[in-house]
Amino acid sequence: MSLQYSTTSFAAHKDEAPFEIEELFFSRTDERGVIAAGNEVFRRISGYSWDELVGAPHKVIRHPDMPKGVFYIFWERIKKGLATGAYVKNRAKDGRYYWVYAIVSPISGGYVSVRLKPTSKVFDSAKVAYAEFLKCEEEDGLTPEQSAVAIRAKLRDLGFPSYGAYSSYAIAQEMHARDQALSRSEDGRLQSLKNLLPTLKSLDEQQQSLFASFAKIRGIPSNMRIVASRLEPAGGPISAISQNYRLMSDEVTNHLGGFRVENGSRSLAESVMARVYQGVFMMAASRLQREVKTVASEAMTRGAEKEGFHHEVEVLTKLLDEYTLESGSVLLSVFNDVTALSRSAKDLRQLVTGLDSIRVLCRVEAGRLGTQSASLTPVIDQLDTFHVEIDKTLEHILELADKIKTLVEGAMPRSFNGSLQYHATTERPSHRT
Ligand SMILES: Cc1cc2nc3c(=O)[nH]c(=O)nc-3n(C[C@H](O)[C@H](O)[C@H](O)COP(=O)(O)O)c2cc1C
Structure with a gap:
């Protein structure tokens, strides 16, 4: 040469x-x-x-x-x-x-x-x-x-x-x-995957707003206790209620771990988004590999390529198989994670319902105390706002999770049909893009 x-x-x-x-x-x-x-x-x-x-x-x-x-x-x-x-x-x-x-x-x-x-x-x-x-x-x-x-x-x-x-x-x-x-x-499947990205972005925003709401209420039980101590002895029940609220909100906060991965450093939506990008790449690349492989085979049959070209067709075929498999596994892992997220959101909703009943108790007790409890009103108002916010956010998260699952189903390679059952133990594929 x-x-x-x-x-x-x-x-x-x-x-x-x-x-x-x-x-x-x-x-x-x-x-x-x-x-x-x-x-x-x-x-x-x-x-x-x-x-x-x-x-x-x-x-x-x-x-x-x-x-x-x-x-x-x-x-x-x-x-x-x-x-x-x-x-x-x-x-x-x-x-x-x-x-x-x-x-x-x-x-x-x-x-x-x-x-x-x-x-x-x-x-x-x-x-x-x-x-x-x-x-x-x-x-x-x-x-x-x-x-x-x-x-x-x-x-x-x-x-x-x-x-x-x-x-x-x-x-x-x-x-x-x-x-x-x-x-x-x-390409319908690629389109479904592309549509996943803005949906995941919304999911990430909702998750961030959930974390922010929980961070905001962290101080509420202490504020309640301070108010209760000023009302002593009449404030005794409020003190007990604030303690219960703290215990339960701690449990709920611990449950937020289900929305985080990698030792809490990343939100699940962010991690899923990285894999969807990978899936988009793999899927687009495998379509291209399929086409180039077909063109290469035809050219070989016509004798338009030089001798030994069949090896190149073999290389392309192997690559295509790998990409198809990999894009399927990536999507499967996304489907599993989103299913798990949706379960976490449902569990959280149930826990928040328990928390909400303590808030109602607090309101009732404040009503019983009448004008004495005026200083409690802003604290309880804060709780009301928090619960409305959380309900809305969780509802939105569940809707988005369902939408994501439908889009993943639409994007799955045909050879993966029937594999979309939730496997809690499915390992994540290696990240190749
Ligand atoms: C499979 C493969 C394909 C490549 N195709 C191109 C190409 O089309 N054009 C190009 O400039 N470099 C291509 N490169 C990168 C070159 O090897 C090289 O890094 C690049 O031209 C920059 O040269 P430099 O590092 O000396 O500046 C390719 C490398 C690989 C491994």
Whole structure:
């Protein structure tokens, strides 16, 4: 292999190397990113011959407009075994450029990259962002690692908790735009999954408001006791009531643990959301793998690919099976967690009903004390507000949990049909995106 690549050997080329939206291409590399194989579409668009490509590092098609920080994140993730999606601007042999959305998956002994032509609005904003990142790298002399930190910070500002979440969003939007451009009907399962994200966000907000409500009432029993001590001896019953209220509200607060995971550091909705992002990525990627595999098999049958291509079809088939299985397991774990959450919410509702009866007792006792108890009124009013708030929030949480379960059912791969029964002991699958 005698290929010479250089970032300066081509005059800056403003033309785009065209390819059709239905065209998908892929390449396979070893663990260092040295090209081992690919399909004919990849070769044609790059403008190189197979002799030039096989054995060359993939950066042979690197475009100088690409920010280094993107490749830093890309390699950091794939080396950890995480499938990763990214917009990439490439340069063909004649200097023309072409953009792709690439999904790179770790496989035994290397990686496979499957690419499509990006057309969504996310792509438009990515191009603008890449130009900004590149400018920062050049003007501020950022290292690739520093640039990666800046990219991740920008994504967080845009509301993406992680790079993986952003790539899931981007691939889902690209698939949607591609389906529309090719007049294909919308992918119902992917749509269900996408709809899960705003629903989970609402669930997270409701959970946060539940935690906040409980934090607010923490001081109420003490306030009640203080008031009761001023009413002595008439305040004795109030004192007892406040003690009961404290004991029961402690029990209820302990129960809030059911809404948290990872030693209480994360809300369950947040954790589920991370897995839904993963599921979206896996599902979109597996659709793409299926299509590229079909195209590859057809091309092989037509004799349009070079000898030994059947190995590439096998690699793609194996990858597709893995992605389908993984997206199914991720969704199953989401379904189980949401079922558990819904049970926790029901238990909590029952406990709060008990707590509520103590509040009623308190009101009755205050009524009995008449004007003496005027100082109790603001405390009891606070309890009234708290109970109204909690009832509303729990009701909302239960509704959202039901909606999420329905959407998960709609998104489940067909091969997983019938598996949606609650398994409290089901292990979570490893997080691969
Ligand atoms: C499977 C796979 C596919 C890749 N595809 C591309 C690609 O299409 N374009 C590209 O510039 N880099 C691609 N890379 C990344 C390159 O290996 C390289 O990191 C990148 O071009 C940046 O080069 P640099 O680190 O020397 O700046 C790919 C890597 C792997 C493992």
